[in-house]
Amino acid sequence: MSAAATPMVTSWNGGELSPLMVGRTDTAIYAIGAEAIENFFPIVEGPLVKCPGFKRIRAAALSSSWLIRFVFNTTQAYVLECLDQKLRFYTNGGRIETDVDTPYEVAAPYSAAEWPRVSTQQSYDVLYMAHGAHPPGELRRSDADTFAYDPLELKNGPFKDGNSDEGVTIGVSGTLTVGGDVTLTASGGDVFKAGHVGGIFRLEAKDFSDIPAWQPGIDEQHSGTTYKRSEGHVYLAASNGTTGPIQPVHTEGTMWDGDSGPGKDVNGDGPYGVKWTYLYDSFGVVQITAVTDAQTATATVLRRLPQSLTTAPSWRWAHGAFSTAEGWPQLVFIWASRLCFWKDFTLYRSVVGDYRNFQQWVSNDRLTDDLGDSFTLAASDPPLWVVVDGDVLVGTASAIYPIGRINGGQTLSSVNLEVKRPLRRGSLPVWPAQPDTRTVFVERGGRMLREASYNLGSDRYEGSNISRWARHIGKSGFVQLGQQAVPEELLFGVRGDGQLVLRSYDPEQEIKGFSRRVPGGDGAVVSAVSVPSEDGGRDEIWALCDWGGARSVQQMQQWWVTGESAIEDAFFVDDGLSDSLDVASATVTGLQHLAGTEVAILADGAVCPRQLVPLSGVITLPFAARKRTVGRPYTAYVRTLPIEARDPSGQTAQGKKARVVNLILRLLDTMLVKARVKAEAVAAAYRDEQLLDRPNAATMDAPPPLYTGDTDGRAIGGDWGRDGRFAVVSDDPGPCTVIAGMPRFLVSDR
DSSP states (O other): OEEEEOOOBOOOTTEEOOGGGTTOTTSGGGGGEEEEEESEEEOTTSOEEEOOOEEEEEEOOTTOOEEEEEEEETTEEEEEEEETTEEEEEETTEEOEEETTEEOEEEOSOOTTTGGGOEEEEETTEEEEEETTEEEEEEEEEETTEEEEEEOOOBSOOBOOOOOOTTOOEEEEEOOSTTOEEEEEESSSSOOOGGGTTOEEEEEOSOOTTSOBOOTTOOOBOTTTOEEEETTEEEEESSOBOOOSSOOOOSSSEEESSSSSSBOOTTSOOOBOOEEEEEEOSEEEEEEEEEEETTEEEEEEEEOOOGGGGTSOBSOEEEBSOBTTTBOOSEEEEETTEEEEEETTEEEEOBTTBTTBOOOSOTTSOOOTTSOEEEEOOOSSOOOEEEEESEEEEEOSSOEEEEEESSTTSOOOGGGEEEOOOBOOOBOSOOOBOOTTOEEEEBTTSSOEEEEEEETTTTEEEEEETTTTOGGGGTTOEEEEEEEOSSSOEEEEEETTSOEEEEEOOTTTTOOOEEEEOOSTTOEEEEEEEEEOTTSSSEEEEEEEEETTEEEEEEEOOOOOTTTOOGGGOOOOEEEEEEEEEEEEEEEOOOGGGTTOEEEEEETTEEEEEEEOOTTOOEEEEEEEEEEEEEEOOOEEEEEOOOOOBOTTSSBOTTSOEEEEEEEEEEEEESOOEEEEEETTSTTEEEEEEOOOOOTTSOTTSOOOOEEEEOOOOBOOOOOBSOOOOEEEEOSSSOOEEEEEEEEEEEEOO
16 A cells, blocks of 8 residues: 655755764754765755856966965955965965966965975965974965065064073173174084074073162263163263253163253252263163074174173073974964964064064063063963964864953953953864854864854853864865855865855855865865955855866856846856857867867857867867857755655654655756666666656757746656655756755555
8 A cells, every 4th residue: 555745845954964863853953954965065955056167277286285365355365276385376266476377376385295284374465374294385466467475584583581500601702883794603412403503592681780870960971982771771971961851761872861962950059961862771682693502692683782791690591482492483463453373372473563573572671551561371282373363262172262351341461351251162274264253163173063153151262163064074074274255155174085165144044055066077175265255245265176086276267147148158067167258160079188088078058978088188069159168067966865754554654665656856057967766676777767857849959948937747667665755867067946845755554
C-alpha cells in the first residue's frame, strides 16, 4: 500500500547541513537545509542562485602563494599577487604591466611560504607589513600604477624594558653629538650580539650629581665653561653674567634666562640674565654599527649622549625592541591614531598621530599620554592575530583577549588599558573577517568558525559557533577568510582542499546556511580576497587558483541580477575568457591554457556543444557570434535531506520506501535545469532528467528565452528506495535560480 505525498521546499537558506543532522527532523533548520549545496548560493530571501564563474585574468608565477588587498579608496583598489620576494598588481579587471605581457613587479623580502602570515594594515596610500622573520615594512602607492616597498624607518624606539642589573654598566668613548661615532664598553655580561647591528640602543646617565642646578641670581656664569642642569636638561652658558628669573626649559638652541637679555629687576638691582645653550638630556640614543664581542660595540649617535657617560658608566641602558637579535614584530595594526606592533607578548604603540615615532619620554624624562608606550599581555600563548572592534581583540591559541580602556572618559594610555574577561576559545593563525559588527575567526581545531561579538547584557565578548549545524563544512581546515558586502552580503572561506565556503551574512535575518563553491575542472582556490570594483558599486572576489600545477589570477564575475543581467553577458564557466566583437566570428583563439580540456561555450547567449581544446588554443563554433564565453564547466548542485512526509497511515515517512514520481520547480531566469534521482537498479548510480525544453515558439537563430515560473511537473521516474530525496542540477553555462521545489513522492507503509 502506498500514498502520495507532496511536500514543498520553500527556502534553502538553512544551507548545507552536517550528516549528523540527517535525523533531526524535529529542528526548524531541517526543513530549510540540504545535504549538499555546490555552486549554488542560498540568498537571504530563500532561493538558490547559481554562483558566477571565474574569469581568467593572467597566469600567475609558479611561486605565487597568496593574495592581499590594497584599498586606497572605493574606486581605487588593488589585488596584490604575492610570489617569492616580489609583488604583482591587479586593478580594474587587469594586471599592471611595464610592457605587453610583462608584469610590473616590486621587490619585497617575504618568501612564498611566508606571505600567508604577513600581517598588513592599510592607511590611505600606505600598506604597513609585519612578519616575525623580517623588519617591519611599508608598501607605498605614489601613483595609480606605481608602488615601492621599503623597510619601515622607526624613530626613538621602541625599546625593551631597561637593564636591571646594576653590576652591568656601559661606558662611552668618542664623539657624543648627533652623527658622532662612539664605542660602547660593557663591564660584563652578554650585552651585544651580531644581530644587534642596525638596532638602536638607549643610554641614560647614572646621575647629574656633578652638574649644579640652575638657580636665579647666581653670579659668575662664564661663557663656554659653566654647565647647569634644569628640568632634566643640561645647558652651557653662552654669555657671562648673573642668572635671571626665567628658568631655562628649552630643548634646542640658545635662550636668555631674562626677558630679553641682561636687565635690572623692579628694585633696580642687576643686571641679570645669561644665555644658555641646550646640550643634552638625561639619556641619549645610538644605532649600533658593529659588534666586536659580547661587551664591545661601535655605534652612531642619533640623540646626543650625556657627557657623564664617558667618566661614569651607567647601568641604565636598554636595547631596541626590534632587531635581528631581539626579533621582529609579528603583527601590525592601527588603534586610536597610533601605529601598533605586537612582538611576542608585548604591544608597542607609537606617538599619537605620528606612526613612525615611538618616543616614550619627553626630553626631561616625563611621561605624557600622547607619547609612545608598551603593554605586556599576561597570556599563556603569544598573539596570532589582532583586530580593532571598539576594543582590540587579540587571538591566541588558547583564548581571545579584549583590550580596552579602564576608564572610558579618559585618554587611551598605557595606564588606562586593561585586559577584559577573555573569551576562552582558542584560534588558529588565520586572519579573521569582520562582516557587519562581528569578528569571525577559525577555532583552534581549524574546522569550526566562531563569531566574537560584544554582549551588553553580560558585559563581555561571546563566541557563538556559526558552523554548529554544518561542522563538516570546515573539512580540510580553513586557510583564509574574507567578505563581500555588495551586492551579496556574504562571508567566504578558503578551505585547504581548494574549495570556497560561502555563507550569507545578514544578522537581522539570522541566516545560517553554508554552501560550497567548487571550481570546475578539478581546480583549487589557493587564496581569495574581495576589493571594490572600478566604479565602487560592488565588491569583486579575486582568487589565486591552481589547475594541475598551473596557477592563475581569476576574478569572480557578477552575480546574476533578475531583470538587469543579459543572457549574452552570462558568465558561468571557470578559468574562462570572454570577448565582444564588432563583427561576428566562429573562431575563438587564445585558449592555450585550456588545451586538452573539454570546455563549455556560450555564444550570443546560446549554449554550444562542448569541445576539446587543441594545443593551438583555437576552436571553431557551430555559428558566428559576437559575444563568446568559453571556459571549464562546473555543476551547480543541490541535494535535499530525506523529505519529511507521511505514509498511508499518517505516520512519518522517514525510513519507509518511497519514490519520486515527478518534480515541479519554481524557477526564475533559468536557462536549463535537471532533476537527479537515484537509480536503485545500479548501485550508487543516478539519473538526470531534463525539466526544461526549448520552447517551440523560440526561433533557432536566437538563444531560448530564460524561464520564469513553475515547470510542468513531468515524471522523473525515481526508483523505489529508502532514500527519500531529490537533487537539482544546472551544468550548462547559463543562469539558474531555484525558488522552491515541489516533489511528488509515493510512500509505502513499510
